[in-house]
Amino acid sequence: MKNIRVLDSEDLPTNTSSNEHFQAVVERARSRRGFLKSGLGLSAAVFLAGPLAACGGSSGGSGEGETETPPESSLLGFKAIPISTEDTIMVAEGYTAEHFVPWGTPLFAGDPDWKSDGSDDSAAQARQVGDNHDGIHFFPINGSSDEGLLVMNHEYTTTSGGEYPWLFGVGGTEPWTADKAQKAINAHGVSVIHIVRNAEGKWEIKLDSQYNRRITAATEMQLTGPAAGHDLLKTSEDATGTKVLGTFNNCGNGWTPWNTYLACEENFNNYFGTTSGNDQRDEAQKRYGLSAQETGYRWEEHFDRFDYVKEPNESNRFGWIVEIDPFDPNSVPRKRTALGRIKHENAAYRLAADQRIVVYMGDDQAGDYIYKFVSDGTFKEGGDNSALLDSGKLYVAQFEDGEASGDFMGTGKWILLDKNDNAALLADNTNFPTQADILIKTRMAADLVGATKMDRPEWVSVHPTSGEVYVTLTNNSGRAEDETDDANPRAANRYGQIIRWREAGEDATATTFEWDLFVLAGNPVKYTDRADLKSGSENITADNTFNSPDGLAFDQEGRLWIQTDGNYSNAGEYEGQGNNQMLCADPASKEIRRFFVGPKECEVTGIAFTPDSKTLFINIQHPGEDGDSHWPDGGTSLPRSSTVIITKNDGGVIGS
Ligand code: FEO
Ligand code: CA
Ligand code: CA
Numbered sequence: 001m002k003n004i005r006v007l008d009s010e011d012l013p014t015n016t017s018s019n020e021h022f023q024a025v026v027e028r029a030r031s032r033r034g035f036l037k038s039g040l041g042l043s044a045a046v047f048l049a050g051p052l053a054a055c056g057g058s059s060g061g062s063g064e065g066e067t068e069t070p071p072e073s074s075l076l077g078f079k080a081i082p083i084s085t086e087d088t089i090m091v092a093e094g095y096t097a098e099h100f101v102p103w104g105t106p107l108f109a110g111d112p113d114w115k116s117d118g119s120d121d122s123a124a125q126a127r128q129v130g131d132n133h134d135g136i137h138f139f140p141i142n143g144s145s146d147e148g149l150l151v152m153n154h155e156y157t158t159t160s161g162g163e164y165p166w167l168f169g170v171g172g173t174e175p176w177t178a179d180k181a182q183k184a185i186n187a188h189g190v191s192v193i194h195i196v197r198n199a200e201g202k203w204e205i206k207l208d209s210q211y212n213r214r215i216t217a218a219t220e221m222q223l224t225g226p227a228a229g230h231d232l233l234k235t236s237e238d239a240t241g242t243k244v245l246g247t248f249n250n251c252g253n254g255w256t257p258w259n260t261y262l263a264c265e266e267n268f269n270n271y272f273g274t275t276s277g278n279d280q281r282d283e284a285q286k287r288y289g290l291s292a293q294e295t296g297y298r299w300e301e302h303f304d305r306f307d308y309v310k311e312p313n314e315s316n317r318f319g320w321i322v323e324i325d326p327f328d329p330n331s332v333p334r335k336r337t338a339l340g341r342i343k344h345e346n347a348a349y350r351l352a353a354d355q356r357i358v359v360y361m362g363d364d365q366a367g368d369y370i371y372k373f374v375s376d377g378t379f380k381e382g383g384d385n386s387a388l389l390d391s392g393k394l395y396v397a398q399f400e401d402g403e404a405s406g407d408f409m410g411t412g413k414w415i416l417l418d419k420n421d422n423a424a425l426l427a428d429n430t431n432f433p434t435q436a437d438i439l440i441k442t443r444m445a446a447d448l449v450g451a452t453k454m455d456r457p458e459w460v461s462v463h464p465t466s467g468e469v470y471v472t473l474t475n476n477s478g479r480a481e482d483e484t485d486d487a488n489p490r491a492a493n494r495y496g497q498i499i500r501w502r503e504a505g506e507d508a509t510a511t512t513f514e515w516d517l518f519v520l521a522g523n524p525v526k527y528t529d530r531a532d533l534k535s536g537s538e539n540i541t542a543d544n545t546f547n548s549p550d551g552l553a554f555d556q557e558g559r560l561w562i563q564t565d566g567n568y569s570n571a572g573e574y575e576g577q578g579n580n581q582m583l584c585a586d587p588a589s590k591e592i593r594r595f596f597v598g599p600k601e602c603e604v605t606g607i608a609f610t611p612d613s614k615t616l617f618i619n620i621q622h623p624g625e626d627g628d629s630h631w632p633d634g635g636t637s638l639p640r641s642s643t644v645i646i647t648k649n650d651g652g653v654i655g656s
Helices: 022-032 178-187 283-287 423-427 435-440 442-448
Strands: 095-100 133-140 147-154 189-197 203-205 213-215 220-224 243-245 250-255 261-265 321-324 334-336 344-351 356-363 366-368 370-378 392-400 410-416 457-462 469-473 497-503 512-520 549-554 560-564 581-585 592-597 603-609 615-621 642-648
Touching (some): 147 250, 189 261
Antiparallel strands (some): 250 261, 370 392, 469 497, 581 592, 603 615
16 A cells, blocks of 8 residues: 555554664674675675676666676566656566456446446445455466466555545545445455456456455455454454454455465554544554544444444454455355454465465564464365464564574564463463453564564565565655664665565474565665665665565566555655566575566556466556556546556566
């Protein structure tokens, strides 16, 4: 989600704990290892030999001249492209990118076309593709790379000053009726879309498929796992504490090896406010950032469950990971409480050697944490895995400056969030009388055990063979420039970074790890002095500069795809960075090349491949959110979030 327009957003920390910030750990690791204070402090010769030669195109210098010739990446087979500020999509030479299933596309045979004037009602929206596409996954049918279920999140629908300028057209919000609120509710959630490649090689929707489905912010779901049925999950509509309506603000995603989709509930807090006129939030509601008064979405004006004064526990039923079986259109989505309640960005799994499933997760807010879940049970190929995410151990990450091996910068621990095994949690019977309370108030439990505050954790991805885990820390620009100091070299972290870690003994269930900075994003166009940390690490050049890494995924061959959701002004601190974009990195050489650029004022997000790696699906979210785009339809049309399908013209593997 774009972060500068939303009240109480993820840029504003709600974490008032005294826990240490990651930047302080980084600084100590740098000092201890004796790195030059003026440099980034990444020791490796690879880093100092920044890859400057491979990129094509954009204006600006290429960093300092003393840089050695970099190794040519054998993984990256495409020529980098320059930035763009155009209202169109750009992709590397030799590739084709086309938009697909924009917001409003009917999903069922016989339905009328989407109405471009915002006059479709809630019933129509419930049968159309939702808005603001985000996380996405392709589930092949019988292993096919030509037919499958494309499943995607619709994170939110854009509001501005009490209006929904796209959903209803400018001025169309008034009068604010229950059906309009319901339409907004139906624009959220998840789409399951049966797609097939036709005789001409074009992907199209199979409109008569039994699989096509819309899941919205009103679809019946079930809370499962250790917290299900807890008093804090009961409402006046649901005395069982297990039946909940809908999912929303589904940002990044995940999937499981048993072919289910994970929709992650992120900024759920923005949907809960009150019309009472008073700020009556309790400590937990503040820690999770609920709106003090009215919300921008205005659902609470028509539906009491979104008014936290009238229904104080409803918000506790959001902030979970939701498991969906796309192959059973009648399945009830399940909110898996064992994985904790945070502002979930995405969920990336790895199978341990003994086949327990490990799920890595980030909590996207300035100063919040990184988590991992380790299941109690083990994955059984072809067996019943439906309860695997209902029981296990939840850990939070603590980064330390201990001596790591090789080029890695420090060490870390996974701290168990368990009522019985952790003295701090055991002692606090006010906030955490039971383990279920820890799962419902996960952030507060993590505060108590000394987790490390991070710069807005976004997507996590696991390398397909090494098992190393990478995470984007998108930015933390909230702190002012004059608040920087030696211990916090990038307090005003406008550009973000990607860090990685490897578990002890290469064991996904380990409780210790070693960590490293993979890239410190920066702007060598604006900051040409390499001594300035704002120019980024040495694998950032004037040719690949970007800010705010967010979407992140490895492909099967180990290329790391990086998507941005950052400032697209192309001015000031962001001069020379253009529209939001997708880049590709070689984890070994650390080289990064720009592959794709989105239209104006969008975010590039979501990464899914067909099994043969020859079709790539990504999403363009909120093009023109500041009013200056007509993508994809052009002319004077409303901008629409859309999927983009990328193929290589020679039919080859994407990125090769
Ligand atoms: Fe929805 Fe953290 O991005
Ligand atoms: Ca995101
Ligand atoms: Ca983001």
